């Protein structure tokens with residue numbers, strides 16, 4: 001479903017969050033399973049490191065994707081930076097990882113410096129989003145965490161593919177974009193793989 005209304009970012013966030021929160025448990029389960037199949041189809045390297053997230057607020061659930069990626073390689077999860085509190089670190093995540101709740105009440109790995117993985121060590125960064133368009137623009141929850149963390153991504157000699165993952169109902173025709181928004185390379189939904197450049 002697309003949305004052509006010229007809504008502000010704040011209004012768009014409200015509308016799109018309501019859409020994904022209206023999905024039934026069954027729709028969420030089916031979406032998660034289809035997404036996992038789609039993501040497996042683009043995982044080219046064996047032993048790749050994939051950054052994921054634990055779903056919150058109706059976000060598409062990565063649990064099936066995470067188990068496949070843990071078996072085929074390794075998975076990291078974002079952790080709020082302990083000093084700036086405004087950037088993300090990525091930390092290895094296995095079934096044995098000790099977890100804690102961050103200041104947003106979201107579960108994340110307990111900080112362990114030996115488990116931190118740098119951006120360039122990832123093949124894919126799977127990012128949750130509130131809204132996307134087919135041009136690769138991403139609207140997040142409004143904290144700007146991924147934008148800050150990825151601000152210098154193009155200076156890396158080797159960089160992960162930036163993948164926005166979402167329900168199809170998060171798509172709009174054209175998002176309002178700000179200069180600091182970092183564009184996505186790919187968007188993957190249960191029914192689409194959109195390459196943006």
Ligand SMILES: Nc1ncnc2c1ncn2[C@@H]1O[C@H](COP(=O)(O)OP(=O)(O)O)[C@@H](O)[C@H]1O
Pocket residue numbers: 138139140141142143144145146147148151178180181
């Ligand atoms: N690279 C950056 N450096 C400093 N502040 C940033 C950067 N990227 C985003 N921000 C801040 O984060 C805030 C939220 O960003 P926004 O793009 O609206 O959120 P989201 O990406 O979560 O939808 C912005 O108001 C901006 O001040």
Ligand SMILES: [Mg+2]
Pocket residue numbers: 138139140144147180181182
């Ligand atoms: Mg942004």
